[in-house]
Amino acid sequence: MDPVTEHQPSAEPPSLDVRGLAYAYPDGHQALFGVNLAVGRGERVALLGPNGAGKTTLVLHLNGILTGGAGGVTVAGLPVGRKHLAEIRRRVGIVFQDPDDQLFMPTVREDVAFGPAAAGVRGAELETVVRKALARVGMEEFADRPPHHLSFGQRRRVAVATVLAMEPEILVLDEPSSNLDPASRRELADILRSLDVTVLMVTHDLPYALELCPRSVILSEGVIAADGRTADILADEELMARHRLELPYGFVPSSVA
Amino acid sequence: MHVPDGFINAPVSAAAGVVAAGAVAVSLRGARKELDERTAPLAGLVAAFIFAVQMLNFPVAAGTSGHLLGGALAAILVGPYTGVLCIAVVLLMQGILFADGGLTALGVNITVMGVVTVLVAYALFRGLVLVLPRTRRSVTVASFAAALVSVPAAAVAFTAVYAIGGTTDVPIGKVLAAMAGVHTLIGIGEAAITMLTVGAVVAVRSDLVYGARGLTAPLKLRVDGELVDAAPAAGPGAGDAPARSPKKLWTGGVVTALVLAGFVSFYASASPDGLEKVAADKGIDAKVRPHAAADSPLADYGVKDVDDARLSGGLAGVIGVGATLAVGTGAFWAVRRRHATGAQV
Amino acid sequence: MGAGHAHKLYRQGHSPVHALPPHTKLAAVLAFVVVVAATPREAMWAFALYAVLLGAVAVRARVPAGFLLKRLLIEIPFVAFALLMPFVVPGEQTTVLGVSLSVPGLWGAWNVLAKGTLGVAASVLLAATTELRELLLGLQRLKLPPLLVQIASFMIRYGDVITDEMRRMSIARRSRGFEARGVRHWGVLAKTAGALFIRSYERGERVHLAMVSRGYTGSMPVIDEVTATAAQWRRAAALPAAALLICLLGWTL
Numbered sequence: 102m103d104p105v106t107e108h109q110p111s112a113e114p115p116s117l118d119v120r121g122l123a124y125a126y127p128d129g130h131q132a133l134f135g136v137n138l139a140v141g142r143g144e145r146v147a148l149l150g151p152n153g154a155g156k157t158t159l160v161l162h163l164n165g166i167l168t169g170g171a172g173g174v175t176v177a178g179l180p181v182g183r184k185h186l187a188e189i190r191r192r193v194g195i196v197f198q199d200p201d202d203q204l205f206m207p208t209v210r211e212d213v214a215f216g217p218a219a220a221g222v223r224g225a226e227l228e229t230v231v232r233k234a235l236a237r238v239g240m241e242e243f244a245d246r247p248p249h250h251l252s253f254g255q256r257r258r259v260a261v262a263t264v265l266a267m268e269p270e271i272l273v274l275d276e277p278s279s280n281l282d283p284a285s286r287r288e289l290a291d292i293l294r295s296l297d298v299t300v301l302m303v304t305h306d307l308p309y310a311l312e313l314c315p316r317s318v319i320l321s322e323g324v325i326a327a328d329g330r331t332a333d334i335l336a337d338e339e340l341m342a343r344h345r346l347e348l349p350y351g352f353v354p355s356s357v358a
Numbered sequence: 359m360h361v362p363d364g365f366i367n368a369p370v371s372a373a374a375g376v377v378a379a380g381a382v383a384v385s386l387r388g389a390r391k392e393l394d395e396r397t398a399p400l401a402g403l404v405a406a407f408i409f410a411v412q413m414l415n416f417p418v419a420a421g422t423s424g425h426l427l428g429g430a431l432a433a434i435l436v437g438p439y440t441g442v443l444c445i446a447v448v449l450l451m452q453g454i455l456f457a458d459g460g461l462t463a464l465g466v467n468i469t470v471m472g473v474v475t476v477l478v479a480y481a482l483f484r485g486l487v488l489v490l491p492r493t494r495r496s497v498t499v500a501s502f503a504a505a506l507v508s509v510p511a512a513a514v515a516f517t518a519v520y521a522i523g524g525t526t527d528v529p530i531g532k533v534l535a536a537m538a539g540v541h542t543l544i545g546i547g548e549a550a551i552t553m554l555t556v557g558a559v560v561a562v563r564s565d566l567v568y569g570a571r572g573l574t575a576p577l578k579l580r581v582d583g584e585l586v587d588a589a590p591a592a593g594p595g596a597g598d599a600p601a602r603s604p605k606k607l608w609t610g611g612v613v614t615a616l617v618l619a620g621f622v623s624f625y626a627s628a629s630p631d632g633l634e635k636v637a638a639d640k641g642i643d644a645k646v647r648p649h650a651a652a653d654s655p656l657a658d659y660g661v662k663d664v665d666d667a668r669l670s671g672g673l674a675g676v677i678g679v680g681a682t683l684a685v686g687t688g689a690f691w692a693v694r695r696r697h698a699t700g701a702q703v
Numbered sequence: 704m705g706a707g708h709a710h711k712l713y714r715q716g717h718s719p720v721h722a723l724p725p726h727t728k729l730a731a732v733l734a735f736v737v738v739v740a741a742t743p744r745e746a747m748w749a750f751a752l753y754a755v756l757l758g759a760v761a762v763r764a765r766v767p768a769g770f771l772l773k774r775l776l777i778e779i780p781f782v783a784f785a786l787l788m789p790f791v792v793p794g795e796q797t798t799v800l801g802v803s804l805s806v807p808g809l810w811g812a813w814n815v816l817a818k819g820t821l822g823v824a825a826s827v828l829l830a831a832t833t834e835l836r837e838l839l840l841g842l843q844r845l846k847l848p849p850l851l852v853q854i855a856s857f858m859i860r861y862g863d864v865i866t867d868e869m870r871r872m873s874i875a876r877r878s879r880g881f882e883a884r885g886v887r888h889w890g891v892l893a894k895t896a897g898a899l900f901i902r903s904y905e906r907g908e909r910v911h912l913a914m915v916s917r918g919y920t921g922s923m924p925v926i927d928e929v930t931a932t933a934a935q936w937r938r939a940a941a942l943p944a945a946a947l948l949i950c951l952l953g954w955t956l
Contacts, residue, residue, distance in 0.1 A: 161912070164915075164916055166912055166915055166916065187918060190915070190916060190917065190918045191918060193916075194916075195913075195916045197909065197912070197913050197916075199909065202906075202909040202910050202912070202913050203913040205860060205910050205913065205914065207836055215914075215917055215919075216917035216918050219917060219918035219919055220918050263917060264917070267917065267918070362815065362818075362819035362822060362823070363736055363739065363740050363818045363819050363821070363822030363823075364739075364740055364814050364815050364817065364818025364819050364822070365815055365819065368740060368741055371740070382848075382851070386848050386850055386851075389850060400907075400911075401854045401857070402853065402854045402855070402856065402857020402858045402860070402861055402907075403857065403858075403861045403903060403904060403907040405854055405855070405857070405858035406857070406858040406859070406860075406861035406862045406865050406903070407861075407865060407899070407900055407903060409858060409862060409865075410862065410865045410866060410869060410899070411899075443850065443851060443854055444854060446851065447851055447854045447855045447858060448858070450851075450855070451855055451858065451859075453826065454729075454826060454829065454830065454838060455826075455830045455835075455838075460736065460740075460818075460819060460822040460823075461732070461733055461736045461737075461822060461825075461826065462736050462737055462740040462822065555900045558898065558900065558901050559900060559901060559904065
């Protein structure tokens with residue numbers, strides 16, 4: 102068995118299980134060279150790595166947007182593939198880096214409703230789901246506003262709500278703290294901590310990873326190069342330097358952890 | 359080239375409407391096979407792009423401008439079926455939103471600017487891609503040629519529709535000369551834009567160009583720092599390259615036909631015949647002039663009547679070849695597809 | 704749809720015309736235009752009555768005349784064509800103010816002008832009183848094939864992206880002193896188009912990924928249903944019905 106799965110307490114299938122995943126883009130550039138990663142139910146894991154390490158490519162494999170390479174992904178025991186695609190996409194909620202990519206409907210309400218409606222939820226039930234999701238990110242009163250009239254931080258929260266409305270098994274966040282002012286950054290952290298879902302967080306914001314995720318993995322050159330407690334990884338200077346990871350000036354992980 | 363209400367008479371408008379509806383119906387069926395889950399967004403993007411560049415008027419000659427039709431671009435980027443759908447949507451929305459092109463003339467507009475351009479462009483494009491070496495450069499070159507021919511082809515198609523159902527009997531020869539003349543020039547602009555767009559997309563994201571599919575390297579796995587070959591998980595049958603047997607035939611045929619039609623008829627009409635001379639002497643060309651202004655006012659064009667005749671002569675030849683190839687290739691594919699599906703069933 | 708659901712052609716308002724469900728309006732405009740196109744050109748008074756009908760709709764929709772007239776400018780190329788017809792069409796000639804004009808040409812010009820203008824005016828009114836998103840829902844309700852509706856809705860969404868990019872690139876070009884003035888500048892414009900496409904393409908693709916990630920499988924989910932009551936249908940039908948009456952009179956008189 103893979104060493105990384107030792108965190109997992111019970112016999113139930115992990116939320117996410119990636120095995121031997123390799124992928125090359127149609128233009129010939131190969132981004133993944135055999136990724137192995139398991140994330141247990143309820144875990145919060147940070148996915149760290151330098152630019153161009155293949156983080157986004159990996160994320161796009163988690164809900165079957167990219168397929169056709171070698172290896173495979175299972176989500177709560179269900180293999181990602183053409184057969185279960187709809188179910189997989191309901192279970193894996195991806196929050197993209199730019200909320201403007203994620204929010205494409207004319208109002209916040211319609212945007213949050215998009216996912217559940219695509220899954221066949223209608224009428225009053227749909228309304229309830231939407232209201233609940235917006236409440237979880239504290240954005241109920243903005244339901245009828247057009248997303249592009251909101252602040253960046255609010256848009257990111259709505260983006261999280263659009264995904265939460267689908268009751269995902271695992272929440273995947275791509276750079277959740279980027280472009281947020283300190284207050285918005287903290288508010289988002291509070292929201293993420295309050296959710297009882299598995300979280301995989303792709304980030305360059307190492308203090309944020311330390312704050313939210315007990316476990317971290319480093320993706321470098323298309324493979325998982327390190328896997329362990331976030332505090333240990335951030336404290337390993339040699340490892341960090343090897344994978345072009347740098348802490349903000351004056352930040353000492355041990356002082357926080 | 360957007361035809362307004364009341365320009366073409368009712369029966370012909372209705373007939374064109376039936377043709378357009380038929381073409382859209384066929385395209386809807388075809389589009390399902392053509393693209394995967396990306397169908398609508400990609401097609402929508404292409405449609406939006408065409409919508410936008412139709413507003414990007416480019417100068418043709420002194421004070422005149424023309425706009426892109428986009429049929430060739432759509433056909434090459436998303437395939438012929440989806441391409442027809444894109445243009446149809448653009449025209450529909452232009453008719454409803456901007457009143458650009460009459461709603462009763464929608465059939466005419468879709469037939470001329472959607473179906474004709476897409477069919478001619480795609481047939482020519484596929485033909486050239488089949489003939490030329492399988493490189494990105496060939497795709498670019500083929501898209502230039504396809505776009506170049508598709509615009510005057512649409513102009514000729516418009517003239518044909520006008521000849522049958524124009525509400526006013528303007529002499530058809532004049533309409534043809536004016537339309538074909540102007541649109542040859544526009545065609546060059548269209549070809550340039552199409553080529554550069556396709557070229558740019560092929561260079562960066564060749565997977566997004568329908569007309570250029572299939573170029574992948576085997577995957578590697580990094581095991582303990584070493585790269586090893588990976589077994590493909592479930593490779594979708596990428597090896598079904600089209601049969602190459604008619605390639606040589608195509609090469610010879612296309613090249614000869616284009617050379618003959620284009621250059622020969624260009625030089626054949628180099629010396630003006632009697633009628634044209636008379637026309638020029640009697641000042642009929644003065645009437646051609648306002649005519650050229652008809653579709654997109656071309657003030658100084660048509661002064662050199664002789665040059666016009668040469669150009670349009672050569673052009674008509676090339677278009678004739680293009681159209682014939684389109685029909686012929688279309689029939690060929692239809693038959694082959696039927697064979698293929700028949701074999702599966 | 705993003706920022707673009709309130710397009711420039713649309714005039715915000717709460718008139719009875721704005722309130723009609725979009726598909727009834729679409730159907731009414733379509734029927735009206737067909738009726739107009741089918742009217743014999745000799746019945747000049749009929750076209751005047753059509754114009755009065757549209758005027759009445761414009762008044763009810765509180766669309767100012769200036770707005771309507773400005774939007775009619777789209778017709779100009781064809782007006783130019785129509786104005787040339789009396790000079791170039793062969794046939795019986797007549798003399799007006801010393802200028803020899805052809806009679807069939809005059810009729811042709813009148814035909815194109817009258818029908819074209821009415822058609823454009825009807826579309827302008829529709830666009831002025833109906834939001835873009837509503838129009839799409841209306842088309843969907845009128846059983847336009849779903850794939851076409853989707854292409855149209857994506858087109859509108861990406862339209863914003865493209866116009867934004869185009870504006871930025873145009874500003875960049877002009878701030879470096881470039882002005883397109885002839886064939887020599889085609890290269891620049893064509894390259895602009897290529898770059899524009901790539902930029903929009905990648906942007907569009909990211910939006911698409913987000914949609915696919917939320918279960919989009921090729922059809923827009925139904926979030927709000929659009930329905931029309933019989934009374935609303937009757938109100939929308941008033942325009943084409945009146946037009947039809949005029950048309951029939953035009954044929955018989």
